[in-house]
Amino acid sequence: MTPSEYSQETNPPRAVRTAEPVPTRAQGLEILRRLVGRDDADFHDGQFEAIEALVDVGRRALVVQRTGWGKSAVYFVSSLLLRARGAGPTLIVSPLLALMRDQVAAAERAGVRAMAINSANATEWGEISAALAADEVDVLLVSPERLTNPSFRENQLPTLIRRTGLLVIDEAHCISDWGHDFRPDYRRIADLIAQLPASVPVLATTATANSRVVADIEEQLGAGVFTIRGPLARKSLRLGVLRLADSRDRLGWLLTHLAELPGSGIIYTLTVSAAEDTARLLAEAGHGVRPYTGRTDPLDREALEEALKNNQVKALVATSALGMGFDKPDLGFVVHLGAPSSPVAYYQQVGRAGRGSANADVLLLPGSEDADIWQYFATASMPSAEKAAAALEALGEAAGPMSTPALEARVDLRRTPLELLLKVLAVDGAVRRVAGGWESTGQPWTYDAERYRRIAQARVDEQNSMVEYEQMGGCRMEYLAAALDDSTAAPCGRCDSCAGRWFPTDIGAGAVAAASESLSHAGLPIDPRTLWPTGMDRLGVPVKGRLKPEEQVSPGRVLARLTDLGWGNALRAMFAAGAPDGPLDPAMARAVVGVLRDWGQARWGGQGRPVAVAALPSRGRPQLVRSLAQAMCEIGRLPYLGELSLEFGGPTGERGGNSAYRLAGVWDRFSVGPELAAAITAYPGGPVLLIDDLVDSRWTLTVAGRALRQAGVTQVLPLVLAQAG
Template sequence: MTQTNPAETRTRSHQEAVQVLRELVGRPEAEFHEGQFEAIEALVDHGRRALVVQRTGWGKSAVYFVASLLLRRRGAGPTLIVSPLLALMRDQVEAAARAGVRAVAINSANQLDWEDVSAKLAADEVDVLLVSPERLVNPVFRERELPELIRRTGLLVVDEAHCISDWGHDFRPDYRRIADLIRQLPDTVPVLATTATANSRVVHDIEEQLGTDVLTIRGSLGRDSLRLGVLKLPDNTTRLAWLAEHLKDLPGSGIIYTLTVSAAEETARMLTERGYDVLSYSGKTDTAERELAEQRLKDNQVKALVATSALGMGFDKPDLGFVVHLGAPSSPVAYYQQVGRAGRGGANADVLLLPGAEDRDIWKYFATASMPERDKAMAVLDALETASKPLSSPALEPRVDLGRSRLELLLKVLAVDGAVERVQGGWRATGQGWDYDAERYARIAEARVQEQDLMVIYQETAGCRMEFVTSVLDDPDAHSCGRCDNCAGSWYPSGVSSEALHAASAELDKAGVSVETRSLWPTGMDRLGVPVKGKIPADEAVAEGRALARLSDLGWGGPLREALADGTPDAPVRDAMLQACVTVLKDWGRPPVPGAEPWNGESRPSAVVSIPSARRPQLVDSLAQGLAGIGRMPYLGSMDLAHFHDAPGRRGNSAYRLAEVWDRFAPSAAVREFLEQNPGASLFLVDDSVDTRWTLVVAGRALRQAGAGAVLPFVLAVAG
């Protein structure tokens, strides 16, 4: 019997892999980076499970494309890639097509194409199939398509694998299902997990989920092409002024990251008015508009996209010239992931952080958003276990006091834990039960706080910034970069001209956002003792209103957050804030908000009424009195309280909030007398802030039933 020489076999495998690589990239001189062939060899020749932790731009996609083609040549089925973002899928499908790899994707944007995709799979015309993690919980896909896909899969790739870890900066509940998928695969099917952002704790967590005998390949995370810097400026006005004055000096085109959607929209609007070609980009942006914005940035047709973290993993522009952060991400790990968008093609890129005073408050909110609360989780399970049929999210809201987004996130967590499952028509309990892992969630919460503290230390450090970030990521090769502002001195201007400050101040002083009206009652209100359903009758509805600003706005958002904070004593409205509100009212008829409706002559308010406030009576009363005095209208005082809860608080989801305020308000004697003398008169309805809008709807309904014409709400702040 002829003995196989392992060295000769490895040489042949290497030669074949190099040839495939050269065909893929179209360069006859191409060679593997250190670690690439080792990962390919483990997958193709040994059927192992491998984790690759390498910096952005290292070539992780080359590993799974080469491995896929080699496995296909040996008779294996198609590669299944679980990919978290649509942008990532689009880029990977395009890259695969250029390299001669037959790749298709199925996700929320093209789910109607599944029949065509399924036909191609059946005809063995697909080398790589990319799916979103959400597809793994789709009932039809899970029951009809996934079993056959598992049977035929030749290689499973988990891209951006830090998402499967509780400790990863971008943990996603749907990603936890991948561990179940791995367990269903035959032991002979190789599995590859890749990420650029994982510290040792995340690596260990991923290794445990991949199974036994995992080959982990970690490379240096240092990015010699990036020049990091931190510029501390006193306030939002100065930060925006700096950006407006110096954006033109940053190289090429790039990304400006913000922490909230409203900050992205506001910054993009200001920069556009200053003559820059920029676009806002967030989770609210339509899919088609996202694709267009990404392409315009790739083609250097815009100076920048002003984006939330929605533009992150998977966006590939090798020559991206800069990344600026207006507000710091909540951890150095998340920061590294975002700055990794720049300098990928070897060209130098500038990275500048402009931290904000509000950063910690924003971090705190998002850090707890994915944590299930024990009582809420048990309420969901009780509701599903006692229901005679599956329940949708809207149907669960009257049964569980959670907002829609948090309710759906909780359902995903429970589904990953096996307690509930998504089926046709909604969700149902599996009967497996569920235990609240308090210790685990406490550890995660503690880790989040530690990450936030590290981000503050990063801003304060006098040492090399790149070395700090890569050390946090447990890079054994972390070293001084010699390029950042601490190593080589500040490379960015720190001054801001008075003209730029004035322009930024004028932009941030702009006030006025729409308060949309409600047209439908929440479903299932009879379960909470509220006898309404369907459409809100036109003669009981309030009109579209106005607010000074959103709490998350860069301009008036800061003063409003301070005025409405739990620790701030109740006090009369400040003169500057009142004058800004007057400006909003003057502009109401123009209107300043696209799509907003101005009042007409018939609905112009004749008097002012306020919502009775338990927490801020001075603030609400002074605001209403001030608007009435300046508008030369009578102030009729606040409405009467028909009943009062000990813990009002704008808490809970839409249904519970409506139940809490239902029939609470009644027109006062002064209001009734005014309406008897002025039947059909329109009224201003004033409050301090609005979230679900049901307080305004219920109070306005009572005024309409008492004989008021249009009821026009006005509040200081819109939550969110």
Template sequence: MTAAPLVDTREAARTALRELVGRPDADFHEGQYEAIAALVEDRRRALVVQRTGWGKSAVYFVATLLLRRQGAGPTVLVSPLLALMRDQIAAAERAGVRAVAINSTNAHEWSDVLARLERDEVDVLLVSPERLNNPSFREEQLPTLVRRIGMLVVDEAHCISDWGHDFRPDYRRLRDLIAQMPADVPVLATTATANTRVVADVAEQLGNLGGDAALEPVVTIRGPLARSSLRLGVLRLRDSASRLAWLLSHLDDLPGSGIIYTLTVSAAVDTARLLRDHGHDVRAYTGQTDSDERAESEGMLKRNEVKALVATSALGMGFDKPDLGFVLHLGAPSSPVAYYQQVGRAGRASESADVLLLPGVEDRDIWHYFATASMPDRERAERVIDALGDTPISTPALEAMVDIRRTPLELLLKVLDVDGAVRRVQGGWVATGESWSYDADRYERIAAERVAEQQHMLDYEQTDGCRMEFLQRALDDDSAAPCGRCDNCAGVWFPREIGSSESARAAQSLDRVGVPIEPRRQWPTGADRLDVPVRGRISADEQAAEGRALARLTDLGWGGALRRLFAAGAPDGPVTPPLLDACVRVLAGWEWQERPVAVVALPSRSRPLLVDSLARGLAEVGRLPYLGALAPVDGGPTGGPGGNSVFRLAGLWHRLSADHLDIPDGPVLLVDDLVDSRWTMTVAAHTLRHAGATAVLPFVLALQG
């Protein structure tokens, strides 16, 4: 039974708002109170689409306080990022809202959190969408929460939609959760980055999924997306060296502290290193950064203790620094919607913030990779479903059965899970037995939409109209109008010149060579299933030593030349003098314990001329004997790049021979063109060590990833 509304909801809500923001004169933005009233008084389902910084979190925290005073249960807030959770808990405490989180980083606190929930001492429980499919949480805690829940909040709700720029399979489980909830439990979804198609999709998923004819339509509150504080601009430079040189020349000219976004992890790490080496106080921030270090970096940026974080999209949704002075992109996101979401970090509580895009010629290749990485493949999906039955199979064991790498396998399992074909249970995964068919039409439409979004981003870069107006129209904002501040409206506001010393420093940084290749130290689980008689640790006398690559394919410097060399359809040919010279520099800087005494190559089907000429060239420069290539056995290694560890290992085992080579007693330099999984190098090293090499030093042109 729904409790009676407060006598004066608006006044109670205003008081709570002032406690939340810490200002006695605070009042609601247009639409904020209307959303609160829809949730508290009418117990409706609402979708709020408002610009970043508008105050969407104030809506759900104030609504939570009022609902709790009416006797409602705790609010469950589904939040996508740990950084967002930390900010939300801190904001809640300011308003006297007791907020706690259950996520992957605080497992030691879960029992205390559950005990507090049982005692009704929690107002807001923050959970990640992934947690909704944790078997113990789903089966033990979630049913109780559904019975007691006072309100459900879905933050960054565009993630629910296939059409959102940051779709996540786990978010689709929210449809099932919403369908289980009573009609009088309010539901709020919020986002700043949704066009008309995404809004309609999310509203449908919030709506009458349970078939209750009495359920009222979703209330959609949508405001203008223009950000009057932002000064947008685009600076097109010829290459990565020019972009980095500009940054070295002008980073200190940008106001306050801010974020420098890159498209790849290696670009973030390399850019941060270059800036630090030349006196700039910056930190790298990526999905591979340790969680404690990420939290420390966020705090340092908020306290203006660094000039910038050089970040991938891992620093995105929900990061809250109201006075962030600038956002700069080295390389463009793949859509105007994603770009708007990231630039919205700046200028939330200041009159002016600078936003500058420095697009790169490599952007389209990176977009293509990320656009296709999350799409399920029909043949792979059917392989997984066929491998599963009633008995739970762990992900590592399944990996050994279906020849799909761990990361794409986990993503595919999530998609199949929300499609109802498989289910995660204690001990692993099972097939549900439900019929499943590959929705080719849907994925083709999504892929076509991704391509259209990429073209829109190129149009944004090249438009001579207002840039803010362009972004608003990309999000179907009917209030779009010229901003009067961007480089097209008011003239170029950023410097274009690049210092000669900065150009030299950037070029020198991009010419840096040598990336370590960590050796494999553990045989993959399940190898014995494929008749490979190994398990556990690789013994020290069979391992490869730490190797070297000239560069990563994703690197800003030599990565460009290597991407062209390894592009689909690129012809095989001998190594070029500049590449060979760069490789010699890698060897010159390699501080090995003992110099190699000979050079051996790996046999190559796709680039035999390249590998042979590289091995011969290095042997000649180093005045070492070139022994030739390992011999392929029974046709040589089977399978191509991209498979998982167990299948890659099985396709290599006993398929390389050193019997025809006179292996000397000493370290051997092992040469190949590209390292992907490292299993080829691992098996080749194993073979050479058994043939008498005291150490094997892998060297390749390119490191994948």
């Protein structure tokens, strides 16, 4: 089949040859066989057509093909063919370190001299630059974040652009804000493409793009894009959905049946805490599993990936941090504890399995908490007009570049969403990243409310589609392929809808008991704040540097996080909007007692046993906080000193903002009133438990604890019911 037959365009800008140039095919086939290590290997449908379009015609091409089809073969073969014709090195924009590692290894198998530059090896640029100057690099992999680095953009990128023989955009759905994993840094690639000579071919590849995302990518690649779309259904996968009552039963099912799942695989969770809790439970039961999340150290990630590839573990319990680019052809299974927020995201994750084997099992165990988690992540990633205006105003008034920490004192956003907002503004040309931080370009910028409304609605539609996938009676693979606008979507004959349940549904009694015990586990540390945020004087708070030791609180304890699998469900219901106030549930009170007992066995972190109890005043849940304080007094036979007083109406602002604004919102809002002061004077001295209902930024505990320390309390030990996030 020729490139013209694959193309979706109606008016290609130049003629595409209809006859296969035998020398190109023969040379390409030799490279392909070296790449895959098989003398009988041949091109899949579409592979050579894409190579031909890039190498012989110099086209801009988009390849949308299922995971395992061989998209990397297209750009490695094309790279060596172009290099043989005198072209410069290929520049591949690749989103993940794990993906880069696999791509470099694959390149070496084909005799491609590949190097990578990213956040993990930026110090090696001198070596890479020397190799490029000596023409000893065939492929250079660059993370999209490097494209926004001022030094790289100004000093290295112009030379690369002049020499580039082929530009490859891997996981190209990241370009589109309609895609399931949009990354603002990827939008920079459109600027990069615009700087390339027209003669340089461009290739974009992805396995997860529906028609809307394809159109968006084509627009950014430029006029006359040659698009190849193949069937996306994965014949090796056997899909199923098992709906269970709660987290206890889902974990019980895993405990009962994990050993029966084929080979080694991945257990996906929606949150870091769920991954860590699940991995702990399974490991304690003797299963060879390890957690893998965004909190995992990069070096540990690489070791864990190798352990899974070498079947040294049964499974990694992972968040989406283990996703695009992880390549284990014989991965035997993927299990989800909780559903991703869209069929497309789900397809991407289950695509890790069965890439090089005839069979792999995929099972979804949805949870009642899924929708709440979807909503949190959907809203957290959307910039608001108010925050964007504040950032632009701050940068416009600044005498020079502003660092992100300095901006936090002017824009009430946490570090990660603030950086996301700045990247969005940079893509739109309103700001730019320079040495020393960010600066305004002076270009006018208008908040596109309609665009963000449509994106938000698209996210809601995707979530509804995921619920439909869980509850449907039709073919599951057909549904996923149709969600990606695959015109060839058809019943697979293998999933639980087509062929009946292939997975067991029983849960061992011992497994249920073990899961219940694990989920009832309570108690997490609360680390004290020791540094004041930068730029607090701009917000009227006269502090900087380190907190004085005599004003700090000590390490504390919290019952559980709102995202935990165990107590998280009960706590989410308790703190949901509109939930009524009331005294502490007896079962939860017993769990808090367990936290105190474990804390005591750890000798209270070296602080000594508490001698009294104080509480923070609560405007929303006064009964809850007072009943918790009362319970701690009765159980520990401790005197109750009383509550701190609210000043100036109490704390301002909302939870979830950045550290500087959260501190400003609680500064001078708590005081030690006369009754509490008298009680402190009368108490014998020693650690005091400080009771609160919910901890987020920890500045409430810090400021209230500071007031108690200044009033004469020698140690403050925070004890809190729930932790946000």
